[in-house]
Amino acid sequence: MAELQGPNLAGKVVIITGAAGGLGAAAARQVVAGGGKVVITDVQEELGAKTAAELGDAARFHKHDVSDPAQWQAVVDFTVAEFGAVDGLVNNAGVTAGGPFDVESLENFERVIKINLTGVWIGMQAVIPFMKAHGGGSIVNISSAAGLMGLPYTGSYSAAKWAVRGMGKTAAIELAPFKVRVNSVHPGMIYTPMTAVVGIQPGEGNYPKTPMGRAGEAEEVGSAVAYLLSDASSYVTGAELAVDGGWTVGPTVQNVVEG
Amino acid sequence: MTTLSGKVAVVTGAARGMGEAEARLFVERGARVVMTDVLEEEGRAAAEKLGGAARFVRHDVSSAEDWARVVETAVAEFGGVDVLVNNAGLLRHALLMEETAENLDRILKVNLFGAFHGIQAVVPAMKARGGGSIINISSLAGLQGIPRHAAYGASKWAVRGLTKTAALELGEDGIRVNSVHPGAVDTAMLGRTVERGRGGFPAVPLRRVGEPEDIGELVVFLASDASSWMTGTEFVIDGGSMSGIVPPMRAE
Numbered sequence A: 001m002a003e004l005q006g007p008n009l010a011g012k013v014v015i016i017t018g019a020a021g022g023l024g025a026a027a028a029r030q031v032v033a034g035g036g037k038v039v040i041t042d043v044q045e046e047l048g049a050k051t052a053a054e055l056g057d058a059a060r061f062h063k064h065d066v067s068d069p070a071q072w073q074a075v076v077d078f079t080v081a082e083f084g085a086v087d088g089l090v091n092n093a094g095v096t097a098g099g100p101f102d103v104e105s106l107e108n109f110e111r112v113i114k115i116n117l118t119g120v121w122i123g124m125q126a127v128i129p130f131m132k133a134h135g136g137g138s139i140v141n142i143s144s145a146a147g148l149m150g151l152p153y154t155g156s157y158s159a160a161k162w163a164v165r166g167m168g169k170t171a172a173i174e175l176a177p178f179k180v181r182v183n184s185v186h187p188g189m190i191y192t193p194m195t196a197v198v199g200i201q202p203g204e205g206n207y208p209k210t211p212m213g214r215a216g217e218a219e220e221v222g223s224a225v226a227y228l229l230s231d232a233s234s235y236v237t238g239a240e241l242a243v244d245g246g247w248t249v250g251p252t253v254q255n256v257v258e259g
Numbered sequence B: 001m002t003t004l005s006g007k008v009a010v011v012t013g014a015a016r017g018m019g020e021a022e023a024r025l026f027v028e029r030g031a032r033v034v035m036t037d038v039l040e041e042e043g044r045a046a047a048e049k050l051g052g053a054a055r056f057v058r059h060d061v062s063s064a065e066d067w068a069r070v071v072e073t074a075v076a077e078f079g080g081v082d083v084l085v086n087n088a089g090l091l092r093h094a095l096l097m098e099e100t101a102e103n104l105d106r107i108l109k110v111n112l113f114g115a116f117h118g119i120q121a122v123v124p125a126m127k128a129r130g131g132g133s134i135i136n137i138s139s140l141a142g143l144q145g146i147p148r149h150a151a152y153g154a155s156k157w158a159v160r161g162l163t164k165t166a167a168l169e170l171g172e173d174g175i176r177v178n179s180v181h182p183g184a185v186d187t188a189m190l191g192r193t194v195e196r197g198r199g200g201f202p203a204v205p206l207r208r209v210g211e212p213e214d215i216g217e218l219v220v221f222l223a224s225d226a227s228s229w230m231t232g233t234e235f236v237i238d239g240g241s242m243s244g245i246v247p248p249m250r251a252e
């Protein structure tokens, strides 16, 4: 796909969690392409370091488990030490659910909630003091189309993603006086390592369930994230941005149910 | 059982389909009903079956003058108006690029202007009774986009919005206004034959097509005092399809 022309992020310092690969790495590339600096965090050390190295001097990797509060302070301190600020946070790290309701274990449910929901909450708590004290910031939480509608076999995942959507709204209201904006991005079916394992393929016609007929590419979500991080979205807070090829708009022409 | 004892209702488009079912359930629960429709023969027959508690008035909802006659009938025959169901509706499928302005106009006249004239016509009578309940039948096409439903969808989203403003303005008069959003219901409008009952309609989680009485029971509830603190709300009744992506039916 053609090179996307992203928003201006000159001077912005952004933390992106779970950015070793997939959507997080694509968002990191957009931040650097827009002139910003990025701290990539992930539990995957080798891939994370490689992704950061590819982006040169504007990127750093920091090993980090988003569900551990102690590690969050280290990430914030590291970012300030390396780049002097925290202007943006993208809560992107996530894991998938463990199957149908009658199959998923309580352990897995708790694990998904801990990473996809509690991790987002701790992350916001960790950066808010710095952002408040330094004139504001932008927090982008990666929810999902599964946070806009029900999606079979994703019980724990959709619970976490709906919760992130709701929590972001409360945060947006509380933090607006401090010029901290909070928005959620809702990717539809995007071709990444997460969806490749369930057989998603890129390219025209490969995903007829969505009106555009194809799965999205990571860069297409990255550019939406970059927009929300940039000053181009300075009056946008508490919003839900679906990046889903029209998936949640309604049925496709092919799949329409009359009524 | 929810009672509508003592209430007088106007149900539009009541010659058949959902409107007929609503009128029938209203009478069963003790209400008296003015049934209106452009289909004179069918409407008259439907009202006769319900006996002395029902009257039929030939009525085009898109005409403001016709509305005055409907309200006069309700007041003269039954003493007032407590409930209005804006149910009459028209659907024509067309791709957006093939839709005509004439057809858009025709659909808006019935589905949107019909509800608008209806609200304006009944509110004075409802105020005289100290309050009332207005139920606007929108659709799933008023909650999401549906291909080939551009004109219909525009009208049903508009009805949803009209409902909200009406609820805000009329609340102080004790008049409640809500919208109902049915999924596929087995009526003439569905335009095809579907077997009723479990398994007959795999497209929705409950795996059956809606029946007019399913919607009728919800409308009875909204007409009754059991829903007395509900206004400005959207009631989805669709066998679960708006919950999200519907999984394929399990193999037996």
Ligand SMILES: NC(=O)c1ccc[n+]([C@@H]2O[C@H](COP(=O)([O-])OP(=O)(O)OC[C@H]3O[C@@H](n4cnc5c(N)ncnc54)[C@H](O)[C@@H]3O)[C@@H](O)[C@H]2O)c1
Pocket: A017, A018, A019, A020, A021, A022, A023, A024, A041, A042, A043, A044, A064, A065, A066, A067, A091, A092, A093, A094, A095, A115, A142, A143, A144, A145, A186, A187, A188, A189, A190, A191, A192, A193, A194, A195
């Ligand atoms: N790909 C899609 O179609 C899609 C759709 C909707 C939402 N999303 C969401 O987008 C985000 C990114 O997903 P992706 O598709 O790029 O998948 P991905 O699996 O490539 O990326 C997720 C990353 O998070 C990391 N991670 C997992 N647990 C972590 C933890 N405890 N701490 C730190 N990092 C951790 C993983 O190592 C991985 O690199 C996720 O929140 C996901 O739920 C993806």
Ligand SMILES: NC(=O)c1ccc[n+]([C@@H]2O[C@H](COP(=O)([O-])OP(=O)(O)OC[C@H]3O[C@@H](n4cnc5c(N)ncnc54)[C@H](O)[C@@H]3O)[C@@H](O)[C@H]2O)c1
Pocket: A258, A259, B012, B013, B014, B015, B016, B017, B018, B019, B036, B037, B038, B039, B059, B060, B061, B062, B086, B087, B088, B089, B090, B091, B110, B137, B138, B139, B140, B181, B182, B183, B184, B185, B186, B187, B188, B189, B190
């Ligand atoms: N059947 C469905 O699947 C479905 C789904 C969602 C919403 N709806 C809505 O439910 C309502 C009832 O529809 P139905 O399914 O019973 O269909 P229907 O066609 O059986 O009933 C509609 C009735 O409205 C009458 N009508 C049409 N134009 C009129 C006018 N100008 N003045 C007075 N009456 C008029 C028709 O003669 C008919 O009797 C409609 O508003 C429709 O849009 C239906």
